[in-house]
Amino acid sequence: DQQxxxxxxxxxxxxxxxxxxxxxxxxxxFDYFLWYKKYPAEGPTFLISISSIKDKNEDGRFTVxxxxxxxxxxLHIVPxxxxxxxxxxxxxxxxxxxxxxxxxxxxxxxxxxx
Amino acid sequence: xxxxxxxxxWVICKSGTSVKIECRSLDFQATTMFWYRQFPKKSLxxxxxxxxxSKATYEQGVEKDKFLINHASLTLSxxxxxxxxxxxxxxxxxxxxDRGQGNIGYTFGSGTRLTVV
Numbered sequence: 001d002q003q004x005x006x007x008x009x010x011x012x013x014x015x016x017x018x019x020x021x022x023x024x025x026x027x028x029x030f031d032y033f034l035w036y037k038k039y040p041a042e043g044p045t046f047l048i049s050i051s052s053i054k055d056k057n058e059d060g061r062f063t064v065x066x067x068x069x070x071x072x073x074x075l076h077i078v079p080x081x082x083x084x085x086x087x088x089x090x091x092x093x094x095x096x097x098x099x100x101x102x103x104x105x106x107x108x109x110x111x112x113x114x
Numbered sequence: 115x116x117x118x119x120x121x122x123x124w125v126i127c128k129s130g131t132s133v134k135i136e137c138r139s140l141d142f143q144a145t146t147m148f149w150y151r152q153f154p155k156k157s158l159x160x161x162x163x164x165x166x167x168s169k170a171t172y173e174q175g176v177e178k179d180k181f182l183i184n185h186a187s188l189t190l191s192x193x194x195x196x197x198x199x200x201x202x203x204x205x206x207x208x209x210x211x212d213r214g215q216g217n218i219g220y221t222f223g224s225g226t227r228l229t230v231v
Contacts, residue, residue: 034220041205
């Protein structure tokens with residue numbers, strides 16, 4: 001049973017436009033959510049996170065929105081740049097102890113077209 | 115920031131041989147490290163949780179005797195794929211958390227591409 005779902009395997013966006021990546025989760029015990037960016041043959045790199053006590057977190061061009069009632073979060077990238085082309089993973093964790101692993105979605109491949 | 119060094123970045127081995135992958139936290143101590151595996155076009159799947167000084171906790175379906183995990187110190191965890199077979203070919207990634215960075219401190223290694231021929 002997949003607890004974190006990214007239903008769009010790929011997304012293409014024109015440079016300068018907004019990219020919106022979506023993520024749904026089923027485990028109501030998750031209380032921290034993270035987005036990672038991954039290039040081929042490399043480990044994921046942290047992008048932005050949000051705790052369940054917030055509904056929005058912004059960092060430069062990246063904004064993450066959390067809708068707890070819908071168990072849905074989204075990552076907005078604006079304006080999109082060609083260098084943003086990568087696979088984006090949504091991840092969730094339960095607790096802040098650091099002893100609990102992250103649960104990942106399957107990823108969404110973002111292609112930003114110049 | 116926290117850095118996790120994973121080595122080797124890629125390895126090709128013959129069927130039946132064993133391969134060891136190292137994961138080091140370079141500037142922080144990690145009592146817990148996580149090992150993930152990623153198949154092409156699939157998600158990162160947790161294989162096991164490595165605990166310093168004690169036995170690893172394996173996820174359901176992961177063979178303990180095949181994927182040996184040793185976390186001998188606060189900065190090093192190793193994953194040994196024993197008697198490797200072609201179906202073990204995959205991308206293996208480790209992760210550790212720097213507690214000083216709060217929950218954002220899940221840092222990943224650069225991954226190891228294992229190809230078994």
